[in-house]
Amino acid sequence: MTQFSMGAFKPVADQVFVAVAEPAAVNIGLVIGPDAAVVIDTGSSPAQGAQIKAAAESFAGVRVTAVVVTHGHYDHLFGLPGLTDVPSYGHQSLSGYLDTTAAGVAAAELGVTLSELTIPQHLFHLAKVIDAGGRRVEALHFGPGHTNADLAVYIPDADVVFAGDLLESNGGPDFGPDCFLKDWPVALDGILGLLTENTVVVPGHGPVMDRLTAFSQRASIAGFYGLVENLLQRGIKLEDAYSSAEWPFDEVTIRAALPVAYAQLAAAGVGSRRQLPML
Numbered sequence: 686m687t688q689f690s691m692g693a694f695k696p697v698a699d700q701v702f703v704a705v706a707e708p709a710a711v712n713i714g715l716v717i718g719p720d721a722a723v724v725i726d727t728g729s730s731p732a733q734g735a736q737i738k739a740a741a742e743s744f745a746g747v748r749v750t751a752v753v754v755t756h757g758h759y760d761h762l763f764g765l766p767g768l769t770d771v772p773s774y775g776h777q778s779l780s781g782y783l784d785t786t787a788a789g790v791a792a793a794e795l796g797v798t799l800s801e802l803t804i805p806q807h808l809f810h811l812a813k814v815i816d817a818g819g820r821r822v823e824a825l826h827f828g829p830g831h832t833n834a835d836l837a838v839y840i841p842d843a844d845v846v847f848a849g850d851l852l853e854s855n856g857g858p859d860f861g862p863d864c865f866l867k868d869w870p871v872a873l874d875g876i877l878g879l880l881t882e883n884t885v886v887v888p889g890h891g892p893v894m895d896r897l898t899a900f901s902q903r904a905s906i907a908g909f910y911g912l913v914e915n916l917l918q919r920g921i922k923l924e925d926a927y928s929s930a931e932w933p934f935d936e937v938t939i940r941a942a943l944p945v946a947y948a949q950l951a952a953a954g955v956g957s958r959r960q961l962p963m964l
């Protein structure tokens with residue numbers, strides 16, 4: 686049985702808090718304004734979403750009046766039905782997400798009923814300003830990366846960015862089959878452009894990051910793409926790939942990412958470079 690649980694809200698900036706929800710150790714954000722609060726991401730089941738709403742309102746002492754879903758993966762989206770009566774926001778590409786095989790598989794594994802799940806009510810393409818009871822919260826899409834529906838959530842007055850799973854500090858990023866490996870660094874450039882020396886970056890999983898760490902992870906993701914491109918051009922097969930390069934992430938991350946990277950680069954036409962014949 687999957688164990689669902691949730692830790693306490695801990696401060697990351699002025700009236701901005703993060704709680705960790707299991708089973709996926711996902712960071713749940715809470716932005717408290719003078720008269721209302723906004724929740725970022727919803728946990729892995731409707732019951733967990735309800736628990737998050739109750740805990741957030743009890744902690745904040747004000748109502749939760751909006752929830753932002755940073756992308757469609759189960760640990761961020763599947764709690765949404767539990768945030769009853771709370772207006773919800775997400776990227777346009779979430780439309781139809783619950784009909785995908787991936788969503789069905791995740792629901793079955795968690796023991797969550799797929800037909801109970803919902804996508805956010807308010808979908809948008811690029812940017813949305815959300816009022817946290819007198820406080821400005823901006824949800825921003827910088828293009829495809831970890832998925833096609835990634836949002837960053839920026840709280841300008843606190844100098845905090847929630848990056849969703851575009852960044853992770855529990856091990857390396859999650860390069861799933863629905864990622865956009867080549868575009869990912871470009872999406873991160875949108876986030877990096879927001880950062881000051883003091884910005885607190887909250888990744889989708891793991892402890893907060895500073896600007897330097899976020900830049901470094903962007904470079905590592907781009908570097909990973911470049912290394913795989915090089916291996917393909919040299920004709921190195923997938924089964925020999927891991928031992929053929931020095932990688933910028935841990936072995937678990939790379940071994941999971943390599944088949945995805947090989948498939949995506951091959952589909953993009955990257956292959957063995959033929960040498961010209963000697964005359």
Ligand SMILES: [Zn+2]
Pocket residue numbers: 756758831850859
């Ligand atoms: Zn994810």
